[in-house]
Structures are given as C-alpha cells and as structure tokens.
Amino acid sequence: ELKVEQNPLFLSMQEGKNYTIYCNYSTTSDRLYWYRQDPGKSLESLFVLLSNGAVKQEGRLMASLDTKARLSTLHITAAVHDLSATYFCAVDMYGQGAQKLVFGQGTRLTINP
C-alpha cells in the first residue's frame, strides 16, 4: 500500500523567511503533484513533477523530485502572507496499474507579518 507522508504538518513562519516542506512516499513512482488549498475551498494544482530530478518554479515556490530517495520538496523563498494555505503532495499510482493519486496529510502553512 502506498503511503505518502508530509512534514511538517503545521508550519508558522514570518514573512521574508525561507522554509521547505517535505513529502516522502513509500513505493516507486516518478509522478508527483503539489496542490494548494485555501480554507474552505477546493484544491488548485501548483506543480507537476514527472521525472527524477524534475524542478519547477513559480514565483516564490519551487518544487523538486528525487525518485530514488522517494522524496519531493516544496521550497518557499522569502515568504509572503498570500502564501498562507494548506499544501498537499500527491503521488500517482499509475505504475501499480491504478489510475489514481494518493495524497499526503497536508501541511498547513501560516505566514505572519
């Protein structure tokens, strides 16, 4: 059974600081996705990582994938309040013959002025 674990689960940071959210998964996959969810809202796709070593950047967020370590990171640079949200990683099980994603628990990020 594929397990996806994020840490930390809660993160409170000051504006202007840098931090990293980690996503570990338990079985082989080379497809990983990051989503953002604002309180009470739906999920919005942020990044799609489709191979080992993939790196994607959008503004102050950068995501990377290391399939050998079964690890993805979401790095936040010089955080701003607008980035406060819950961030989920999700791993694609297509390699196990199932067209579905398994989500991590989510990391609730709060950025304080």
Added chain:
Amino acid sequence: DGGITQSPKYLFRKEGQNVTLSCEQNLNHDAMYWYRQDPGQGLRLIYYSQIVNDFQKGDIAEGYSVSREKKESFPLTVTSAQKNPTAFYLCASSTQGRIHLSGANVLTFGAGSRLTVL
C-alpha cells in the same frame, strides 16, 4: 467555461437517511473521482471511474455508492451504512481514463460539498 460543478454546497442529513451529492463536468474528461476530507486531514479516495458504466472502490468505499451512466456525471450516494459521514466531499476529474496517456494525471477539482449529519 469548462469546469466541475458540485451540488449542493452545503447539506444536512438526519441519521439513517441516504443523500446524493451531484458532480457534473464539461471538460470531456474520461476519469472522475470522489475524495473525502476530514478537518485537518488529507484527502482519502472513496470511488473512482475511468470510463462510463465502470467504477472502482477506493480506500474508504464502505457506506458509499456511485454510478457512472454518463461521461459528464458521477454522483455519490452517502448511505445510512456510513457511520461517520460528516465531512467535506470533493469531486475531481482528469483526462486519464483506462487507456493510459503519457504525461500527467492532473486532477481538476470541484468546489466541494460539505455534509453535516444532525
């Protein structure tokens, strides 16, 4: 505009009642999914469908039922057998049906339905 429409947005149910949550998409996507989200937790897969008239159980299918009679529609029924149905329910769709396409399986989500049992 293409997208996924879930209704109702809020729903209250008495114990012992079945309720049906609607999910309609006009994205021409083959695959559709239902996830459940509990406060402070991640998403857990209830059911998914890769093609019309076929669907598979996810990780927490007990107490739920679905149908996929049309490509555009994937309604979820929460039955009285579901012991703890209060949650936020999210429907999603993607282009990845039974025939696996190369590239990403990016899910597009609806706005969600919040179900509360009284």
